[in-house]
Amino acid sequence: MRKQVLDTSSTLIKDLIKTLASSRVAMAGSVISGVVLPVLVISAILDMKGGAENPYFGFLIYMVMGPIFMAGLATAVIGVLFFKDKEAIGLFTLEYIKDQLSMPGRFTRVRKLIYLSSFLMALTTLVVLVVSVSGYKYTETVSFCGQFCHVVMEPEYITHQNSPHSRVSCVECHIDENAGLFTKAKVSGIKQIFSTLFNSFDRPLKTPIKSLRPNRNVCEKCHRPEMFHGAKLYLKDSYLPDEKNTVVRTVLLMKVGSGGYRTGAAQGIHWHVSPNHHVYFQSSDDGDSITKVKLIDHDGSEIIFSSTGDYTSPKGPASEDFRLMDCLDCHNRPTHIFLAPEEAIDQKMIEGLISSELPFIKRQAVEALRLEYSSQTEALKAIAVRIESWYRDNEPRVYQLQWEQLSRAIAGIGRAYSENVFPEMNVDWGTYGSTLGHRQGGGCFRCHEGNHRTEAGRVIPNGCDLCHVVLADHEKDPAIMNLLYGDKGVK
Ligand code: HEC
Ligand code: HEC
Ligand code: HEC
Ligand code: HEC
Ligand code: HEC
Structure with a gap:
């Protein structure tokens, strides 16, 4: 009995192979799929088990091997249907099937063949599905x-x-x-x-x-400025480039404001994105400066602010050179945040990676960061050599007694570099600026510098208290800190 089953299935497989062999195209296709299939299945299992974190591995499985497997299958089917060679046995032709069905002894064989091919089809569909879904998901990672x-x-x-x-x-x-x-x-x-x-x-x-x-x-999938309200206190520590790396503090009461919710009116910084009015703006040809601002107020009235004396109203719907202001016009770097050298070092000092007990470390670190290097690897080496030799020559005691702190600091300076500068892509300090504040007159001051006015002389306001109250500006022990922390001491 067992032998019989084996016999039938082996003849079935033989038939299948014969059919495929009847077309060179089909044969080529099935060989390709046959070779790729086991590799694909094993890799997919590895990937699902999380054994392969390497992005190239995922790419290889889902974007290269998957499509090859499917192309092989498609070629096999097309080959069988359209590219039969002379000696076709024609498993898939009508006469053959009729013949098989009309011969009583053969009927069971055909049925088995149908079972076998349905099973194979189902398996293939499953593999194809898994590969496409994973491939699609993979492109999202x-x-x-x-x-x-x-x-x-x-x-x-x-x-x-x-x-x-x-x-x-x-x-x-x-x-x-x-x-x-x-x-x-x-x-x-x-x-x-x-x-x-x-x-x-x-x-x-x-x-x-x-x-x-x-x-x-x-x-706005995650943030809703119309739900913001009030102001927020911003505390920012930085270090001076002196021997003691003196800590100074900047404290701003930021008028984050609101886009206006239900009965609350829009006010403060997020006034610009309130649904009740719209701020449009036009840039100069090079895109660097804003020449004209059109405010459609809540009552529908139109106000034109211009820095060039041209008060004609730009017409038509919002477009690239006449933009409706949105989040991105202020938050252009919510996630790709490139710091300035001073900020990058301050951050590593706050994190404790660079110890402020090393005399002049802020100054030396920033100097080393500012030099030009041809690659990150070169930079890391050169920075280490530079910092080390400076301390050896100028602060020999530190070099000897605080060596551990110094080598940690060198690693920290290296990180400050490699997180912000990418010589291979020509991304240097300042390549990607932020429009959030008013560094070098950009950002908010593209409109709020006091030059944009209406024909009647109304100016876009620019008082230092419009957007924030400056409670301390890079000050050592500012009074506001004592007020905030009381006698518990400033932390
Ligand atoms: C999938 C949700 C999500 C999306 C989409 C999203 N954010 Fe955020 N965002 C967050 C979360 C969560 C935080 C808080 C992170 C934290 O405090 O560690 C955050 C923080 C922020 C902050 C405060 C940053 C800081 O320094 O504390 C700003 C500003 C911000 N997002 C702006 C944006 C802008 C602009 C966009 C659109 C380009 C955006 N976000 C898209 C979830 C999101
Ligand atoms: C006029 C410029 C401007 C526009 C337009 C703007 N923001 Fe802001 N936003 C700011 C400033 C300035 C801050 C406070 C400074 C900071 O977070 O560094 C801020 C703060 C935030 C914060 C942090 C708030 C908190 O309470 O910590 C989030 C989140 C945020 N904005 C999201 C948005 C989203 C979303 C939009 C668009 C619907 C938007 N902003 C439009 C300037 C703007
Ligand atoms: C919180 C939202 C957010 C996330 C998450 C995010 N980006 Fe961006 N990305 C932005 C914004 C905003 C811009 C600047 C758009 C502008 O100025 O026109 C940007 C710009 C870019 C640019 C253009 C170059 C540049 O720096 O302006 C590239 C490339 C880019 N993103 C790739 C990525 C990659 C890769 C990831 C994931 C590792 C990613 N982004 C994740 C918001 C995001
Ligand atoms: C495209 C031009 C433009 C830019 C860029 C811009 N603003 Fe404004 N802003 C305006 C206009 C126009 C007004 C309304 C002036 C008026 O009503 O006379 C305004 C008003 C304000 C107000 C007062 C809102 C109120 O309560 O009535 C604040 C606060 C403000 N801006 C903060 C900022 C901040 C912070 C930035 C940068 C992150 C910024 N703006 C960038 C155009 C701009
Ligand atoms: C149109 C809004 C606006 C006006 C007007 C404005 N600022 Fe600012 N200022 C900001 C924003 C927004 C930031 C925060 C930038 C950031 O988060 O990186 C800031 C940051 C600062 C900082 C902190 C800088 C730092 O090191 O982090 C100081 C100091 C400051 N402003 C001083 C002033 C003074 C002085 C004036 C008046 C001449 C002024 N600002 C006018 C919006 C404004």
């Missing part, structure tokens, strides 16, 4: 976006890892789910990443890259 195109995306990947949004995946911000059909958005998302790779591969990437720019709906 931070690892795919950030590491696969390693050099190109490295600056964005590293800054993302160190930002408040490090747990928000790339596609959550960069693919707009509301942009029409779900699938369309997804396809364009993948396209975006590749077009970034192949088309707009400038070093550094020229920003803003319009196709990657999130819109306000993206931010």
Whole structure:
């Protein structure tokens, strides 16, 4: 009995092979799929068990081997149907099937053949499904976006890892789910990443890259400025470049304000994104300065502020050069935050990686960071040599007695460099500026510098108390800290 079953199944397999062999095209296709299948299954199991963190591994499985497997299958089917060679035995032709069905002894064999092929079909469908779903999911991972195109995306990947949004995946911000059909958005998302790779591969990437720019709906999946209210206290410590690395404090009462919710009126900084009025703006040709601002107020009245004396109202719907202000016009770097050298070192000192007990460490560190290096590897070596030899020559006691602190500090300075500067992509200090404050007259001061006025002379306000109350500006022991902390001591 067992032998019989074995016999039938072996003839069945023989038949199947014969059919495939009747077409060279089909044979080639099935050989390809047959070779890839076991590798694919084993790799997929490894990947699901989390054994393979490497982004190239995922790419290889889902974006290379998966499609090859499917192409092989498709070729086999097409081969059987359309590219039969002369000696076709025609398992799939009508006459053959009729013949088989009309011969009583053969009927069971055909039935078994049908069972076998249904089983194989089901198995294949399963594999195809798993591969497509995993492949699709894989393109959504931070690892795919950030590491696969390693050099190109490295600056964005590293800054993302160190930002408040490090747990928000790339596609959550960069693919707009509301942009029409779900699938369309997804396809364009993948396209975006590749077009970034192949088309707009400038070093550094020229920003803003319009196709990657999130819109306000993206931010509002998680944040709702119309729910904000009141002001917030911002405390920021920094270190002076003196022998003691003196700590100074900046304290601002930031008028974060609100977009206005129900009965509460929009006010403060988030007044700009209130649904009750709209702020549009026009930039100069090079895009650096804002020449005209149009405010449509809550009562529908139109107010034009201009810095050039041209008060004509820009017409038409909002477009690239006549933009409706949204979150991105202030928060252009919510996650790819590139710090200035001083800030980067302050951060490592606050984290304790660089000890403030090392005399002149702030000054020496910032000096070392500011030099130009050809690659991160070179930078790390050169920075270490430079800091070490400076302490050896100028602070021999520190060099001997605080060696451990010094070597930790050197590592910290290296990190401050490699988290912010990417010579391979020509990303240097200041390549990607933030528009959130008013460094070098940019940011808010593109409109709030006191030069934008209406024809009647109303100026976009620019008093130092408009956006924040400056309670301390880089001060040592400011009175406000004693007030805030009382006699518990300043921490
Ligand atoms: C919290 C939202 C958010 C997340 C998460 C995010 N980005 Fe961005 N990304 C932005 C914004 C905002 C911009 C700047 C857009 C502008 O100025 O036009 C940007 C810009 C970019 C740019 C253009 C270059 C630049 O720096 O302006 C690239 C490339 C990029 N992101 C890649 C990534 C990658 C890769 C990840 C994941 C590792 C990621 N982004 C995660 C919000 C995000
Ligand atoms: C998937 C949810 C999500 C999305 C989308 C998102 N954020 Fe956030 N954002 C967060 C969370 C969570 C935090 C708080 C992180 C923390 O405090 O560690 C945060 C923090 C912030 C902060 C405060 C940062 C700080 O220094 O404390 C700002 C500003 C911000 N987001 C702006 C944006 C902007 C602008 C966008 C759109 C481009 C955006 N976010 C998109 C979840 C999100
Ligand atoms: C006019 C410029 C401007 C616009 C437009 C703007 N913001 Fe802000 N936002 C700021 C400033 C300035 C702060 C406070 C400084 C900081 O967080 O570093 C802030 C703070 C925040 C914070 C942190 C608030 C907190 O309480 O900690 C979030 C979140 C945020 N904004 C989200 C958004 C979102 C979402 C939008 C768009 C709907 C938006 N902002 C539009 C300037 C702006
Ligand atoms: C595109 C131009 C533009 C930019 C950029 C801009 N603002 Fe404004 N802002 C305006 C206009 C216009 C007004 C309203 C002036 C008026 O009503 O006379 C305004 C008003 C304000 C107000 C007063 C709101 C109220 O309570 O009535 C605050 C606060 C403010 N801006 C903060 C900021 C901050 C902070 C930034 C940068 C992060 C910034 N703005 C960037 C155009 C701008
Ligand atoms: C239109 C709004 C606006 C006006 C007007 C304004 N500022 Fe600011 N200022 C900001 C914002 C927003 C930040 C925070 C930037 C950040 O979070 O990085 C800031 C930050 C600062 C800081 C802290 C800088 C640091 O080291 O972090 C100081 C000091 C300061 N402002 C002083 C002033 C003074 C002095 C004036 C008047 C000449 C002024 N500001 C006018 C919006 C404004």
